Amino acid sequence: MKIAWCITGAGHFLKESYEVFRTIKNEKLETEIKITIFISNAGVEVLRMYGIFDKLKEISNGDYMAEIFTEKEQGSSSPKAGRFSLRKYDAVVVSPATSNTVAKIAYGIADSLVTNVVSLATKACIPVYIVPTDGSPGKVNSEMPYSIDRDKCRGCDDCEPRDRCERDAIYGAPIPQIDLLRCDGCGLCRELCPYDAINGGVVEIKAREIDIRNVDVLRKMEGITILERPEHFFFFVKKENLC
Ligand SMILES: Cc1cc2nc3c(=O)[nH]c(=O)nc-3n(C[C@H](O)[C@H](O)[C@H](O)COP(=O)(O)O)c2cc1C
Structure with missing residues (x-):
């Protein structure tokens, strides 16, 4: 099974997302799972700030379909996103997804690596799972x-x-x-x-109404499933009888 994990520039749910993919990678499964990582420009910066960037090699070792692609290297047209048109992946997960990336997807914009991946994956009928940082009303605690x-x-x-x-x-x-x-x-x-x-330190953050509305737009989009937390992606892996 081949999974594309997209990381955007969010601190919220970042460590949890890393833990989920590290676990999936290390799990003893009947079918081998290959994870390709796609990272937005802001994602690279935020991953470094939280000390996670260098650890990604434990999940994606650089072999074919297990590479780490950054937006900077991918230029403006994101050629590697073409793999989705060729249906080389079984699923796409955007975790965490910033309000910025959610807003762009909600309005059909595909001008960055991650929004291009989502656009091409949905056009190719590859299921897309999105974990927004600002998806529900109320306050959340976020690690700084x-x-x-x-x-x-x-x-x-x-x-x-x-x-x-x-x-x-x-x-x-x-x-x-x-x-x-x-x-x-x-x-x-x-x-x-x-x-x-x-x-x-930890700060309390309240989601904006506009961000919650954008997540609702994504909920109604064909081919996209909103997950409340990164751990909920395990259900997908289980559904596929892999663990
Ligand atoms: C330390 C740090 C943490 C951030 N956490 C979040 C977050 O949890 N959610 C969010 O929507 N934006 C967050 N941002 C802001 C985004 O990085 C910023 O909006 C960026 O333009 C998003 O670009 P991208 O969607 O292409 O990754 C954070 C920024 C920094 C510096």
């Missing part, structure tokens, strides 16, 4: 990337987290900041700060 708590930071002259960051992602004085586009979420800074001033 690392940042410096300015109340706890003592502005040390010898700031070990700043001096020892392997990606030079911490800059400025007396209270430094983290450049999240350099950060790879390794967590070393957090361990090194004696004042516990570096943390991810």
Whole structure:
């Protein structure tokens, strides 16, 4: 079985999505599962911030149909999305799906890698499963990337987290900041700060009405199934009698 896993630039459900695909990959199944990963530009940045980007190789080792394709490498026309017209995949999962990508799909836009994948997959009648980050009313807790708590930071002259960051992602004085586009979420800074001033933390986020409406539009689209959580994709794998 061949699955296309699309990742967009969302922190919410990102770790959970990774865990689901890691489990599917490691499960002892009768049929081999190959997972190709397609990542939006924002997805690459956010995956790095949460320390997951480098771990994706454990899921997709680079063999044929188990590659990792980034939007940047794929240019504007996303040639690898042509594999969907050739029906090379059994299912597409967009998890997590940002409100941005959901809105584009809802209005038929296909100007990015992930929206192209969804467009071509639905045209080829390949089932598409989407896990939106902002799909239901009410608040959700979302884990943030690392940042410096300015109340706890003592502005040390010898700031070990700043001096020892392997990606030079911490800059400025007396209270430094983290450049999240350099950060790879390794967590070393957090361990090194004696004042516990570096943390991810959890924030409460409320979905906008427009985003919920867009998810409803997707619910009614032929070939698309909305999943409330990444773990619900296991049902699909079970339905196919694979585990
Ligand atoms: C750390 C971080 C976390 C984010 N989490 C979310 C999220 O959970 N949901 C969302 O809709 N956008 C989130 N965004 C914003 C998207 O990355 C942004 O809208 C981007 O343009 C989406 O592009 P894409 O849909 O092509 O991936 C986040 C951005 C950052 C920096």
